Amino acid sequence: MLIFAQEKGIAEKINEGFKPVADVWGSIVFYPIKLGGGVEMPLVIIMLLLAGLIFTIIFKFVNIRLFPISINIVRGKYDDVDHVTSDEMVGDSTPGGDAIETIRVEGNEGEVTHFQALTAALSGTVGLGNIAGVAVALSLGGPGATFWMIIAGLIGMSSKFVECTLGVKYRDVGEDGTVYGGPMYYLKKGLADVGKSGLGKVLAVVFAVMVIGGSFGGGNMFQANQAAQQFGSMIGSNDLSTALVFGIVMSALVALVIIGGIKRIGSITEKIVPFMVGVYFIAAIIILVVNFSKIGNAFEQIIDGAFNAKGISGGLLGVLIIGFQRAAFSNEAGVGSAAIAHSAVKTKYPASEGLVALLEPFIDTVVVCTMTALVIIITNGDGGIMTYGVKSPDGVLATSKAFASVIPWFPYILTIAVVLFAFSTMLSWSYYGLQGWMYLFGRSKASDYAYKILFCLFVIIGSAASLGAVTDFSDAMIFAMSVPNIIGLCFLFPKVREELTKYLKAIGIT
Numbered sequence: 001m002l003i004f005a006q007e008k009g010i011a012e013k014i015n016e017g018f019k020p021v022a023d024v025w026g027s028i029v030f031y032p033i034k035l036g037g038g039v040e041m042p043l044v045i046i047m048l049l050l051a052g053l054i055f056t057i058i059f060k061f062v063n064i065r066l067f068p069i070s071i072n073i074v075r076g077k078y079d080d081v082d083h084v085t086s087d088e089m090v091g092d093s094t095p096g097g098d099a100i101e102t103i104r105v106e107g108n109e110g111e112v113t114h115f116q117a118l119t120a121a122l123s124g125t126v127g128l129g130n131i132a133g134v135a136v137a138l139s140l141g142g143p144g145a146t147f148w149m150i151i152a153g154l155i156g157m158s159s160k161f162v163e164c165t166l167g168v169k170y171r172d173v174g175e176d177g178t179v180y181g182g183p184m185y186y187l188k189k190g191l192a193d194v195g196k197s198g199l200g201k202v203l204a205v206v207f208a209v210m211v212i213g214g215s216f217g218g219g220n221m222f223q224a225n226q227a228a229q230q231f232g233s234m235i236g237s238n239d240l241s242t243a244l245v246f247g248i249v250m251s252a253l254v255a256l257v258i259i260g261g262i263k264r265i266g267s268i269t270e271k272i273v274p275f276m277v278g279v280y281f282i283a284a285i286i287i288l289v290v291n292f293s294k295i296g297n298a299f300e301q302i303i304d305g306a307f308n309a310k311g312i313s314g315g316l317l318g319v320l321i322i323g324f325q326r327a328a329f330s331n332e333a334g335v336g337s338a339a340i341a342h343s344a345v346k347t348k349y350p351a352s353e354g355l356v357a358l359l360e361p362f363i364d365t366v367v368v369c370t371m372t373a374l375v376i377i378i379t380n381g382d383g384g385i386m387t388y389g390v391k392s393p394d395g396v397l398a399t400s401k402a403f404a405s406v407i408p409w410f411p412y413i414l415t416i417a418v419v420l421f422a423f424s425t426m427l428s429w430s431y432y433g434l435q436g437w438m439y440l441f442g443r444s445k446a447s448d449y450a451y452k453i454l455f456c457l458f459v460i461i462g463s464a465a466s467l468g469a470v471t472d473f474s475d476a477m478i479f480a481m482s483v484p485n486i487i488g489l490c491f492l493f494p495k496v497r498e499e500l501t502k503y504l505k506a507i508g509i510t
Helices: 002-006 008-029 043-058 067-075 079-083 100-105 114-125 128-141 144-169 183-193 197-235 240-258 261-290 292-307 315-331 337-342 350-357 359-379 395-404 410-441 445-464 468-480 482-506
Strands: 032-036 039-042
Touching: 008 468, 032 043, 039 043, 039 315, 043 144, 043 315, 043 482, 067 114, 067 350, 067 359, 114 261, 114 350, 128 144, 128 315, 128 359, 128 395, 128 410, 144 183, 144 292, 144 315, 144 337, 144 350, 144 359, 144 482, 183 197, 183 337, 183 410, 183 482, 197 240, 197 337, 197 410, 197 445, 197 468, 197 482, 240 261, 240 410, 240 445, 261 292, 261 359, 261 395, 261 410, 292 315, 292 359, 315 359, 337 350, 337 410, 350 359, 350 482, 359 395, 395 410, 410 445, 468 482
Parallel strands: none
Antiparallel strands: 032 039
């Protein structure tokens, strides 16, 4: 590995050799649909947005109507109902003659709590896209892109609800209590339930292959590379040896966590995610308080820019597309990745976790992305951060400048945030990829450790090498996951309706 890192030309040769493959694959996954006025939108993004809109309507705006219920589930208000069905409680306060203390977990399966499942999934989505991606979206689409980003985030909540409910409903639970779940399982078992067994098996394998590729690239190498670069910039040393040392340390830390499986991942992410989002949120609040008088104007720019785009390529449609794409790339609603993490939750009602999952796009896109956008818009009054309509070459730098304009030492905090974001994203994607790997290659210890060793090696490669085409290819694989997933969701949403009705009845809501 040291030899690989020191041979500077090898990374570039791999990149050049892989580029044609990445270009072809990317053109397939992100096939552009012409929408008029020279504006194009990737077919996969249109598919994700339409699915979210359809599910929002079918489930009667579950993303808004049951939002308070989602909060209460995470708070633990319905834990007793969630873990013990009303039928088990009838006529006997101690079902099966168990001690009263065991009632709460009677018949319960799973490995992590609702909160841990939420933070594990959030750690896979809240990250560099919220910091760098928002800045790039604003530079391209102006303040108006924020409005459409929020709309797409709200729509995506419904997709997350559907896929994560199915993730729990069709999961497998091993003899030792280990949970195996995600689209691979609900595509195979769920579609078999509706008479589409052959299609389900094919779609499950396709998804598994894609999630493995995505975990090594976008969920690993890209994260490690960006974190290493930000760290090197902070200490003023971006040479190869620094990146390599950083990669080795990061790889060791990742190994310490992922060897323990989803339970350890959940226990770490439930601490890291609230901390890093909290720090970032507090810094944004400080800037907004200092510039309180400018907040109203910022919202005026957002609303005006959403419907009256000036100086933006494609006008209104261009701004709308930029906002929608940023939201889709940020929260991954409909992609199917989050359903893997949420499948491991301790619950007897699949819909309870689906309702928890819909909070994810809200936190990721509606809250974190919007806070970043507001900070940039407010501090960019003189155009010193970016020129709207001209793509910002470095989103992280633009966001860093925006925060530093009020908090001079914030770039150091941002470096810590980037490293933590990258670390937590790698933890979640290691679990996603492992589930796909074990679906294809079996659930043996050898299979488990083979994947984890490979994953940790890719952390070092990603930190020390420039592999743009490889990561572009794997990013396309992540969004290719949405194709088999959305097909499955369209066949299986009636099952979700059944589960939602069952759960609402159990908690006394009609």
